[in-house]
Amino acid sequence: MGGRSAPLEHQNGMKNMSALIAEEQRRQAMLSGDIAVLEALLSDGLVYVHSTGGRDTKTTYLDKMASGSLKYLTLCFEDLQVHTAGPGEMVTGRMSAEVIIGGQSKAVRSLFLTVWMPELGADGQQRLRMLAYQGTSGPA
Numbered sequence: 001m002g003g004r005s006a007p008l009e010h011q012n013g014m015k016n017m018s019a020l021i022a023e024e025q026r027r028q029a030m031l032s033g034d035i036a037v038l039e040a041l042l043s044d045g046l047v048y049v050h051s052t053g054g055r056d057t058k059t060t061y062l063d064k065m066a067s068g069s070l071k072y073l074t075l076c077f078e079d080l081q082v083h084t085a086g087p088g089e090m091v092t093g094r095m096s097a098e099v100i101i102g103g104q105s106k107a108v109r110s111l112f113l114t115v116w117m118p119e120l121g122a123d124g125q126q127r128l129r130m131l132a133y134q135g136t137s138g139p140a
Helices: 018-032 035-041 056-065
Strands: 040-051 055-057 070-084 088-101 106-119 127-138
Touching: 018 035, 018 088, 018 106, 018 127, 035 040, 035 056, 035 127, 040 056, 040 070, 055 056, 056 070, 070 106, 088 127
Parallel strands: 040 127
Antiparallel strands: 040 055, 070 088, 088 106, 106 127
């Protein structure tokens, strides 16, 4: 469950699109608790809506990760598809995870949508950053 996801496909059949690479970087950073990588991947304007209905900003999400009140033990993304959205890309897929939330272990199974938009990084280079995440309870 915590291993690499199945091969990633773009809606037009192209492999390894930039949003998919960013999703894999995000997955690995979430598993390892790498706040610096997440800081670089997430837009300052991030709106993160969990499958439970809870909502986070970039700051509140990173604070939960840094404090350990949110910890991913396993995390798998499956059935990922990329959809062009103007200058950015949207990714849809399924997520399964074992997490610790507020000291309690929980299995999470959800469908999700992420929105990745090009933004200038601190180094002045343009890269995709995650602007929005929407999860909804779904099949495993």
